Amino acid sequence: MIKKREKKKFIRQNLKLQNVNIDNIDSFDDEEIVEEKRATKKTIQKSETSQKSNLELKKGRILEVKTNHVCLVDVNKKILECTLSGRLKQIDYETRRLVAVGDFVNVDFSDIPRIEEILPRRNVLSRFSEENFQKEVILASNIDQVIITTSVQKPEINLSLLDRYICAARISGIIPIICVNKIDLAEDEVELKKQMRFYADNDIQIVYTSAEDGTGMPDLKKLLMNKNSVFSGHSGTGKSSIINFLQPELNLRVSEVSDFTSKGMHTTTSARLLEWDFGGYLVDTPGIKTFGLHREEKIGIYRIFPGIDVLSQDCKFLDCSHEHELDCAVKKAVENNEFPGERYQSYLRLINSL
Ligand SMILES: Nc1nc2c(ncn2[C@@H]2O[C@H](COP(=O)(O)OP(=O)(O)OP(=O)(O)O)[C@@H](O)[C@H]2O)c(=O)[nH]1
Ligand SMILES: [Mg+2]
Ligand SMILES: [Zn+2]
Structure with missing residues (x-):
């Protein structure tokens, strides 16, 4: 699931880079896109690892993100105020990938403590x-x-x-x-x-x-x-x-x-x-009023909503949205009072909000 999400995110970020020239539609080639994607990925990876040679890196974890790219970081049980390296700020800007509470990071101590690298996230x-x-x-x-x-x-x-x-x-x-x-x-x-x-x-x-x-x-x-x-x-x-x-x-x-x-x-x-x-x-965390989900997760919700996760296994269509399809196990369960109508209405409100 996480992998699928990451892939989706990557595609989302690179949509603009796949500038297909419509005039030359005949020369359009799948391989070109793959190559282009590879090249973009390489550039991102390259800028994600620092080019400096005299780094003194220690692993830490982000405790709090303050304004202006200042973070509180726990490094070996010591709490330090660190800034983001200029390079990271740039990636941040390009991909909107903000540093988050809970991130594991590498902090460079060769000068004032600075976050050089955000280690891959398990989830967010x-x-x-x-x-x-x-x-x-x-x-x-x-x-x-x-x-x-x-x-x-x-x-x-x-x-x-x-x-x-x-x-x-x-x-x-x-x-x-x-x-x-x-x-x-x-x-x-x-x-x-x-x-x-x-x-x-x-x-x-x-x-x-x-x-x-x-x-x-x-x-x-x-x-x-x-x-x-x-x-x-x-x-x-x-x-x-x-x-x-x-x-x-x-x-x-x-x-x-x-x-x-x-x-x-x-x-x-x-x-x-x-x-x-x-x-x-x-x-x-601070209290919230609503919790918006991402539009691209809509299809996922067809199969993970509480209760619907199990019922949907008996729907005729694998991608059944449980809204209007024939032979839908969820709709049948609602009709037979085996699934609470209120939760079904909540499900419909959720998917229709995306
Ligand atoms: N009666 C009762 N009051 C509680 C209980 N837990 C919290 N409160 C009261 O509820 C109010 C809000 O509590 P907070 O702990 O500040 O709530 P919060 O969820 O952290 O709120 P935010 O930080 O604004 O998201 C306070 O006045 C608490 O004293 C409880 O179990 N019983
Ligand atoms: Mg609170
Ligand atoms: Zn269904």
Whole structure:
């Protein structure tokens, strides 16, 4: 999946370089394009490795990306402020490949510490703006799981947002885990768990927590141990509060209950990679309102949306969109009340938004 995505990205980046001359359509040759692509790839690779000979490189990991290409980097447990090398800034500009929290990098110490190289990423969790020219915002890279943080009240759970998160995570090969926080505020816990049963039935791990009274924290801790996790979700759901509960020394900024309105005041303003004292890493991220996916992932969603992933195996067409095709196992399941209509509507809204 990741490979396919990278290939797609490469094609996207190089579309302009395949300037086929329509007047000479007869001389159009597939091989030329392949050669052209190879040449472009070589140039990118060449500029990705530094030409300097006196580098003193040490491996590090990006903890935070500040403005003007300044990053906080962990190099052998020391936190340093580093800038990006001029060469990297250039690649950055050409390919819009921004440095991300969680990136492994090589830092050159021959002069003031400077990031010389971004090592290949295992994966990224990205969201895309909804406008025509979808802009990618990378939340974090090289991660194992995303803790999709929701809350029982203030703000209430938004299941459509949950569906979007699950799809985005699965597309990138990242495990989605649902955290339902503020369980202390639940008026009817049985009803709440019934509402969430769809996800549990579809093999998605759910933890119910309270950063107020500690409910569910041992279970969550077990899931986080020795993993790279990203906490993401609406503003005010309690991401920073949960992290503080598990490791009070981190002392992350949390908004006072009286300050918080469900309109979404953002307390955490930039993503930051931190280390658990019980093993593993976490990224606390600012709250988001929506989670846009990339248009090119639409077909992938036909086969990874929770519940539809299994059902779609019985559809007549391999690329069934479950919208209008004949012999569609998903539509049949909806008609027979074997698949919840609300989740199917959420699925349709998602694919039609792309
Ligand atoms: N009752 C209750 N309140 C909670 C719980 N967890 C967090 N809160 C409160 O919810 C409010 C928001 O918490 P934060 O931890 O700042 O939320 P956040 O998700 O980090 O918000 P952003 O940084 O804006 O994305 C604070 O007033 C917390 O005290 C909980 O489990 N129960
Ligand atoms: Mg926060
Ligand atoms: Zn179908």
